[in-house]
Amino acid sequence: MAFPIKVCVICSEEFELKPDKPGFANRCPECSASDEVIDPVTKRRMDADERKAQSEANEARRKAIRELLYRKDS
Template identity: 60%
Template structure:
């Protein structure tokens, strides 16, 4: 069974798009591996660790949801 040929948007190399290939369908396996290695797994998690900001968010939501309009 022949797999479809795709062109990588990063490096321009042609590759076979096989089922179960990790990463994006428009990137070759080499570029997908580089992208996964650079991501580090913590992308966008910098604001989650601030407990003071989370407490302030919870307090603001509580005030908006349960305030009395009298």
């Protein structure tokens, strides 16, 4: 059985989508491997103020979604 041929969204090269391939299904193995190496390096730590601001934004987002989902139409 032949594997499906996909086109990488980053480098536009064709590759075979094999089972248990590491990375994303729309990226070739080379682009998936290079992406995993870059992520930990570019990740930075947040200080307390940034965490609090992000937490408040998430809380407001959850409240807005809850109100949209559960509001009663009159």
